[in-house]
Amino acid sequence: MKRYVLMRVLKAILTIWFVYTLVFFLARLTGDPVEWMTAAGGASEEAKQQLRHNLGLDLPLSTQYIRSLAGLFTGDSGNSYYYARPVSELFAERIGYTLSLGGIVFLVTIFIGVPLGVFAAVKHNRPADRLTMAVAIVGNTMPNFVLGILLIFFFSLKLRMFPSGNIGEPLWRYYVLPVIALAVVPTASAARLTRSSLLDVVRQDYLDSARAKGVREWKVIFKHGLRNALIPVITILGAQLSTLIGGSVVVETVFAWPGIGTLIVNSAQQRDFPVVVFGVLVIASSVTIVNLLVDLSYGLLDPRIRDSY
Amino acid sequence: MNYLLEVDNLRTYYYSKKRIVPAVDGVSFHLEKGEVLGLVGESGCGKSTVVRAITGLIDPTYARVEEGTALFCDADLLKMKEKELSKIRGKEISMVFQNPLSALNPVYTIGNQLTEALTTHFSVSRKEAQDRAVELLRLVHIPSPETRLKEYPHQLSGGMQQRVLIAIALACNPQLVIADEPTTALDVTIQAQILDLLKELRSRLGMAIILITHNMGVVAAMCDRMLVMYGGVVVEEGSCRTVFASPSHPYTKGLLASIPSVTEDRQRLYSIKGQVPVFSVPVSQCRFLDRCESCTERCRKEEPPLFSLPNGSKCRCWLMEERQGKEND
Amino acid sequence: MNRDIILSVSGLKKYFPVRRGLILQKTVGQVKAVDDVSFQVYRGETLGIIGESGCGKTTLARMIMGLEKQTEGEITFLGKKIDTEMPADLRKKIQMVFQDPYSSLDPRMNIRRIIEEPLRVHTKLSANEKRQILLPLLKNVGIDENALQKYPHEFSGGQRQRIGIARALILQPELLLCDEPVSALDVSIQAQILNLFKDLEETYHLTMIFVSHDMSVIRHISDRIIVMYLGQIMEIAPKKELFDHTLHPYSQALMSAIPVADPERQRARIPLKGEIPSPLNAPPGCPFSGRCAKAKEICHCQKPGLRHTSAQHYVACHLFAEGCEETL
Numbered sequence: 001m002k003r004y005v006l007m008r009v010l011k012a013i014l015t016i017w018f019v020y021t022l023v024f025f026l027a028r029l030t031g032d033p034v035e036w037m038t039a040a041g042g043a044s045e046e047a048k049q050q051l052r053h054n055l056g057l058d059l060p061l062s063t064q065y066i067r068s069l070a071g072l073f074t075g076d077s078g079n080s081y082y083y084a085r086p087v088s089e090l091f092a093e094r095i096g097y098t099l100s101l102g103g104i105v106f107l108v109t110i111f112i113g114v115p116l117g118v119f120a121a122v123k124h125n126r127p128a129d130r131l132t133m134a135v136a137i138v139g140n141t142m143p144n145f146v147l148g149i150l151l152i153f154f155f156s157l158k159l160r161m162f163p164s165g166n167i168g169e170p171l172w173r174y175y176v177l178p179v180i181a182l183a184v185v186p187t188a189s190a191a192r193l194t195r196s197s198l199l200d201v202v203r204q205d206y207l208d209s210a211r212a213k214g215v216r217e218w219k220v221i222f223k224h225g226l227r228n229a230l231i232p233v234i235t236i237l238g239a240q241l242s243t244l245i246g247g248s249v250v251v252e253t254v255f256a257w258p259g260i261g262t263l264i265v266n267s268a269q270q271r272d273f274p275v276v277v278f279g280v281l282v283i284a285s286s287v288t289i290v291n292l293l294v295d296l297s298y299g300l301l302d303p304r305i306r307d308s309y
Numbered sequence: 310m311n312y313l314l315e316v317d318n319l320r321t322y323y324y325s326k327k328r329i330v331p332a333v334d335g336v337s338f339h340l341e342k343g344e345v346l347g348l349v350g351e352s353g354c355g356k357s358t359v360v361r362a363i364t365g366l367i368d369p370t371y372a373r374v375e376e377g378t379a380l381f382c383d384a385d386l387l388k389m390k391e392k393e394l395s396k397i398r399g400k401e402i403s404m405v406f407q408n409p410l411s412a413l414n415p416v417y418t419i420g421n422q423l424t425e426a427l428t429t430h431f432s433v434s435r436k437e438a439q440d441r442a443v444e445l446l447r448l449v450h451i452p453s454p455e456t457r458l459k460e461y462p463h464q465l466s467g468g469m470q471q472r473v474l475i476a477i478a479l480a481c482n483p484q485l486v487i488a489d490e491p492t493t494a495l496d497v498t499i500q501a502q503i504l505d506l507l508k509e510l511r512s513r514l515g516m517a518i519i520l521i522t523h524n525m526g527v528v529a530a531m532c533d534r535m536l537v538m539y540g541g542v543v544v545e546e547g548s549c550r551t552v553f554a555s556p557s558h559p560y561t562k563g564l565l566a567s568i569p570s571v572t573e574d575r576q577r578l579y580s581i582k583g584q585v586p587v588f589s590v591p592v593s594q595c596r597f598l599d600r601c602e603s604c605t606e607r608c609r610k611e612e613p614p615l616f617s618l619p620n621g622s623k624c625r626c627w628l629m630e631e632r633q634g635k636e637n638d
Numbered sequence: 639m640n641r642d643i644i645l646s647v648s649g650l651k652k653y654f655p656v657r658r659g660l661i662l663q664k665t666v667g668q669v670k671a672v673d674d675v676s677f678q679v680y681r682g683e684t685l686g687i688i689g690e691s692g693c694g695k696t697t698l699a700r701m702i703m704g705l706e707k708q709t710e711g712e713i714t715f716l717g718k719k720i721d722t723e724m725p726a727d728l729r730k731k732i733q734m735v736f737q738d739p740y741s742s743l744d745p746r747m748n749i750r751r752i753i754e755e756p757l758r759v760h761t762k763l764s765a766n767e768k769r770q771i772l773l774p775l776l777k778n779v780g781i782d783e784n785a786l787q788k789y790p791h792e793f794s795g796g797q798r799q800r801i802g803i804a805r806a807l808i809l810q811p812e813l814l815l816c817d818e819p820v821s822a823l824d825v826s827i828q829a830q831i832l833n834l835f836k837d838l839e840e841t842y843h844l845t846m847i848f849v850s851h852d853m854s855v856i857r858h859i860s861d862r863i864i865v866m867y868l869g870q871i872m873e874i875a876p877k878k879e880l881f882d883h884t885l886h887p888y889s890q891a892l893m894s895a896i897p898v899a900d901p902e903r904q905r906a907r908i909p910l911k912g913e914i915p916s917p918l919n920a921p922p923g924c925p926f927s928g929r930c931a932k933a934k935e936i937c938h939c940q941k942p943g944l945r946h947t948s949a950q951h952y953v954a955c956h957l958f959a960e961g962c963e964e965t966l
Contacts, residue, residue: 125370205411208366212406213426213477214399217391224414302416303461351824466913467691496690496851498910501895505909523825526897530904549901567829569858571896572903574877577836578858580829584794 008295012288019284024065024277033057033081033271055081068277078274082267087278091260095282097167098252098259102244104175105183109237113187114226117194117233122221124199132191139188148181148254165255178255182248186240193236197229204228227301234301238294242287311383313484313517314340314363319377319387321355321362328589332358332372334541342484345511345518347532347549349525351564353585354538356521360487363387364402365394381485400430403478407490409470413462419446419473420458426480445476449506468499475506479514489521504530525568529553537561540588540596543615547622557624557632559601595627603628642681644813644845645702650675650711652697656918669917671697673869674711676944679813684839684846686860686877688853688892692917694869695849699817702847703734716812730760733806737818739798743790750786753804760809771808778841779804779834796827800834807842814846820855832858853896857881862950865889868917868925871944875951885953888926924956932957 034051043051052058056067071078077087120132155177156164162176201207202225210224211217252261260279267275299306321333333355340346348356361367363379363386379386381402386394398404403426406412414422423445424438433441439458446454449472462470471491478486488507492500504527511518520531528535528549535552537545537560545558556562566579583600595601595608607627616629652672655665672694679685689695700706702713707722714720720728733756736742743752750772757768776783779800790798799819806814816835820828832855838844850856856863863880865873865888873886884890887908894908912929915921921928927937936956944954 205406205408206414209404209406209412209474209477210414210425211366211395212364212398212404213480214395214397214429215425216395224417227416228414304415304463307461307463351826468913496914497853497895498690498891499913501897501907502910504897505907524897525825525899529899529901530897553899553901564825565899567826568899569829569832569854571854571857571893572898575858578829578833580833581826582830584796584827585824 005296008292012292015288016281016284020069020277020281021065023280024068024273025061027268027271027273027276028061030268030271033273036271037081068274072281077278080267080272080275082270082272082275087274090263090275091278091282094258094260094263097257098261101175101178101182101257101259102241102248104179105186105244106241108179108183109186109190109241112183113190114194114230114233116187116191118198118221118226120191120195121198121202124202129195133195136188136191139184140192142184144181144185144248145250145254147184148177148251151177151181152254165257167258178251178257181251181254182244186237186244189240190233190237193233194226194229197232198225201225201229231298231301234294234297238290242290312339312380313342313344313382315378315380316359316363317378317380319359319362319379320375321358321367321372322375322590323372325371328587331541331588331590331592333362334588334590334592336377336536336538336541336543338536338543338546340485340517340519343511343515343517344534345520345532347528347535348519348521348538349523349528349535350538351523351585353587355541356538357489358541359538360404360489360519360521364398364404364487365389365391366404396430399426399483400481401483402485402487403481403483405471405474405478405486405488405491408494409467409474410462410494412474413470415462417461418458419460419462419465423458423473423477423480426477430481441480442476445480446473448479448510449473449476451476466499467495468502471495471499471503472506475503475510479510479516482514483516485517485519487519487521490523491520492527493522493524500527507531525553525565537564540585540592542596542625543623544597544625545622546615546624547618547620551620551622555620557618557622557629558597558626559603559628560597563600595625597626643678644681644716645679645847646712646714647678647698647702648676648712648714650698650701650713651709652694652701652706653709667918670869670920671917672701672708673920675866675869675871676711677864677871677874679845679847681845682843683861684844684848684859686856686863687847687849687866688851688856688863689866690851690892690914692868692914693866694917695851695866696817698866699734699815699847699849703732703815704729726760730756730809731812733809733811733814735799735802735806735814735816735819737821739795739802739822740790742802743798745790748787748789749781749793749801752790752801753808756805756809775804775808778838779807794827795823796830799823799831803831803834803838807838810842812845814844816846816848818850819848821850821852828855835859853893865892868915868920870925871952871954872926873951873953873955874944875953879948879951883948883951885947885951885958886926886955887930887932887957891929924954 034048034057037051038048056064068078079085080087080090083090116132120129123129152164155161163174167174207220207224210220249261249265252259253265260282264276264279267279316339317337319333319336320331323330323332336359338346348359350356358367362374365386367374374387377387381397386397420439420442423442427433427438427441442458443454446457451457451469451472465473491507492503495503507518508531520528522528532549534548536543537552537558539560545552545556545561552561553565556565560581563579563581567581569575569578581600586599588596593612594610595604595613598604598608601608605627613625613627615623615625617623618629618632650672651674653668653670656667656669657665675698687695687698697706701708704720704722704724712719715728715732718728753772754768757763757771773783781797781800781804790801793801820831823831839846848856848859857877860877862874862876864871865886867888873880873889880889884893891908891910894905895910898905908931910929915928921938923938923940924930924942927933930937934956942954942956942959944952945958946952947958
C-alpha cells in the first residue's frame with residue numbers, strides 16, 4: 001500500500017512536470033510579451049530591448065526554462081510582467097476565493113446530489129424517481145455559464161436578491177449565485193450516477209442477507225448499498241471537481257469572481273508568461289492531487305481493491 | 310400440537326407486461342419445532358418465492374403476495390408491518406443464501422457483519438458482541454476466529470464464507486433457519502462438510518430448518534419431510550423415506566429416475582419430456598399435464614387437489630383418487 | 639477394444655504468472671493451473687475428466703481446443719502437434735460444447751446462422767448443400783426445423799444447449815470437447831441432454847472428452863475417467879475399474895462426498911479435513927497430502943508419479959508405490 005502511494009505520487013510529479021514544460025514552451029509560441037506591453041506605441045527599440053533584458057526574455061529559451069524551473073524549487077515563482085509583483089503573491093490573494101467556491105460546490109454535490117440519487121433509487125420507477133431524474137437531466141445538460149447569465153438576469157437584475165458578481169459584504173450573498181451556477185451540473189450528475197449505481201447494487205444478494213438479519217431498510221441502503229455504489233460516482237465526480245479547484249474560468253469571468261481562473265485568462269491575453277505557466281502548474285497539480293485522492297478512496301471504500309495494490 | 314410455522318394457501322404472483330405468473334399458487338404446509346423440511350423442485354417452481362414471501366423479502370416492484378397466512382408462533386407473518394417483521398427476521402427466523410460470496414457484503418469485515426446480526430436485535434456492548442462473534446465462528450468450526458473477524462469476505466474460501474453465513478444466521482439463536490440452496494455453489498467435498506455442519510448444529514441447537522434445494526441427494530441426506538414443488542404448487546408431500554422409497558406423483562417419479570447414479574450404472578436415464586412451461590393465472594388443469602406420460606382427459610379439465618394417501622404422503626394427481634384415504638384441500 | 643489414439647497429451651503444463659507492481663511488474667509467483675499432465679484419448683471413447691474448482695480441468699480443455707497456449711508439453715492430435723496456431727483443417731476436427739448455453743450463443747444471430755457458422759468458415763458449400771447437412775443434424779439433436787429463424791433468447795436452457803451441440807457437430811469433428819455442458823441445467827433437462835449425448839455418440843461414432851465436477855454425470859457418460867486435483871492427475875481408470883477398485887484417497891473421498899438420493903442408503907462419508915489449497919501455494923509433495931487421512935511423511939515432500947497398477951489403471955499416490963512400475 002505504501003509502495004503504491006509512493007509510486008502514484010512519483011507518477012503525479014512526472015505528469016505535472018510534463019504539463020509545466022509543455023505550457024512553458026507553448027506560451028512562448030504566442031508571441032513577444034514586450035510587443036504587447038508596448039502596443040500603445042511610443043516605445044523606442046532600445047527601451048523595448050531594455051525591457052526584454054529586464055524580464056530575462058533575451059536569454060536563450062533553455063536558460064529561461066531552467067531558471068524558471070529552478071525558481072520553483074527555491075520558492076521563487078518569478079514576477080508578473082503585467083503586475084510587476086511576485087506571481088505567488090498574486091495567486092495567494094486569489095486562490096482562497098477559488099478554493100472556497102470549489103469547496104462549497106463540492107459539499108453541495110455530496111450532500112444534495114448523492115442523497116437525491118439514493119432517494120430516486122429507492123423510489124425506483126415511481127413518479128418521485130421520474131421527476132428527480134427529469135430535473136437531473138435538465139440540470140446535467142445546462143452549461144454553467146448560460147445558467148450563470150440566467151441567474152444574474154433573474155436574481156440580480158430583475159429581483160435584486162443577490163449581487164451580480166465580484167465580492168463584497170456580506171460575503172455569503174456574493175457566493176450564492178456562483179455556487180448555484182457551478183453546482184448544478186455536478187450535483188445532477190452525482191444524482192444520476194448514484195441512482196444507477198445503487199440500482200445495480202440493490203440487486204446484490206448481500207442486501208437481502210442484511211434484510212434477512214432484520215436490518216432496517218434505510219440502514220440496508222445507506223450502510224450496505226451506498227458504500228458499494230459510491231465507487232463509480234467518485235470517479236466521475238473527481239474528474240468534475242478537479243476542474244473546479246483549477247478555477248472554473250468561464251463562470252469566474254461571468255461573475256467577475258476574483259479567483260485564479262480570471263487571473264489566468266487575463267494573463268494569457270497579456271502574454272504574462274510567468275503567471276500563465278504558474279497557473280497551469282497550480283491547475284495541473286490540483287487535478288493530479290484530486291485524481292490521486294480518488295484512487296486512494298477506492299481502497300478505503302473497497303478492501304478488495306486495497307488488497308490488489 | 311402447535312406448529313412452529315403454518316403456511317396456508319399462500320399465493321404470490323409475478324406481474325410482467327405480458328402476463329401474471331402464479332409463482333406460488335396456493336401452497337400450504339407446516340413445520341414442527343426442530344424439524345428439517347426440504348423444499349424441492351427445479352428452477353422456476355416457486356420454492357424460493359415461498360420463503361421470500363413469508364419473510365417479506367420479495368421484490369415489490371414485480372411480485373405481490375395475493376393471499377394466504379403464514380402463522381409463525383401463532384402470529385401471521387404476512388399481515389405484519391415491515392417494522393414488526395424485521396424484528397423477527399434474523400432473530401427468530403434467519404436465512405442462509407446460495408452464493409456465499411455475494412451474500413456477504415464485500416466492503417465490511419466478517420466481524421462487522423457478524424456483530425451486526427446481534428446489535429440489530431439486542432443492545433449489547435461491543436465487547437459482548439465481539440465475544441459472541443468469536444463463539445459463533447467456533448461453533449461453525451472456523452479456525453482462529455479472532456483473526457478471521459478482522460478479515461474481509463474475499464479473503465476466505467467459499468466453504469469458509471458459507472460457514473460465516475451460517476454463523477450469522479445462528480447469531481440470535483433462531484427457532485427457524487431457512488437455507489436456500491446452501492451448498493449449490495460449493496464443491497462436492499466442501500458441500501459434504503457444510504451438510505455435516507448443518508446436521509451437527511441442528512442436533513446441538515435444535516432449530517427447525519427449511520432447506521430449499523434442487524438436489525435430491527441433499528434432501529435425502531438432511532431432511533425429515535419434503536415438499537416437491539412444480540409450477541407454483543406442491544405436487545407431493547411426505548416423509549423423505551416414503552417419498553424416496555415410493556414416489557407417487559409422476560413428476561417426483563420422473564425426477565428421481567432422471568438423476569444419474571454414482572452407485573450404479575444405467576444405460577439410459579429416464580427423462581421427463583419437454584420443459585417447464587410458463588404459467589399464467591388462472592390455471593385450471595394439471596400443471597404437469599404436457600410432460601406427463603399418464604395424463605388423462607380429466608387432467609386437462611380440472612386441476613387435481615392434494616390427495617392424502619394411505620402411506621401418509623399427499624399427492625396432487627388424479628391417478629391417486631382411488632388410492633386416497635380422504636379428499637383434502 | 640479399439641486402441642487408435644486420437645489425441646495424446648504429454649507433460650502438459652500451464653503456469654499463469656502472478657504479477658505485482660505498477661510500472662515494472664514483477665512476477666511474484668505462479669499459479670500452476672495444469673501441472674505435468676499426460677494422457678491419451680482413444681477413438682470412439684468418452685473420456686471423463688472430473689475435479690473440483692481449481693483442479694485445472696477447464697484450462698486443460700482450453701489448451702486442447704487451442705484457446706490457450708501451453709507453458710510446456712505437447713498435445714498431439716491425429717498425429718500432429720497442435721497449439722494455439724492450429725491449421726484450419728485440424729481445428730475443424732475438434733469442436734467444443736460450452737457450459738453456459740446462454741452466453742456461448744451470439745444473441746444477434748438467428749439459430750440457422752449460429753449452427754451454420756462453422757460451415758461458412760471452413761467450407762464453400764452452397765445454401766442447398768448446407769441445408770442437406772443441417773436438416774438431419776437438427777433432427778438428431780431434437781430441434782424443430784421451423785425454429786431456425788428464431789433467436790437464442792427464444793429458447794430454454796436445454797434447447798440452447800441442443801443448439802450448441804448442433805453447432806459443434808456440423809463439421810463432423812473427430813473429437814468433441816464438452817466443458818460442463820449440463821451443469822447449468824435443471825435435473826430433468828440434464829437427463830434429456832445426457833441421453834442426447836449417448837444417442838449422438840452412437841449415431842456419429844463420437845470421441846468425446848467430457849469435463850464435469852459432477853461424479854454421477856461423469857459415471858453416466860464416460861468410458862474412462864481421469865480424476866484431477868490441483869492441476870494434476872490423481873487417477874486414471876476405465877469407469878468400472880475406477881468405481882470397483884477406487885485407489886486414490888482423493889477419488890475415494892470425492893465419491894463418498896456425493897449425497898445419494900436415497901435416505902436409506904446414506905453412506906459413511908470419508909471426512910475430508912480442510913479445503914482445497916490455492917494453486918498459488920500448492921504443497922511441494924502430493925497436492926492432496928494436506929487433506930489426506932493416509933498421508934505419510936513422504937507424501938508431504940515428494941510428488942508421487944503416475945503409476946500403473948493394473949490394466950489401464952494408473953494412480954499417483956505413494957501408497958501404491960511398491961511393486962508397481964512407473965510408466966505412462
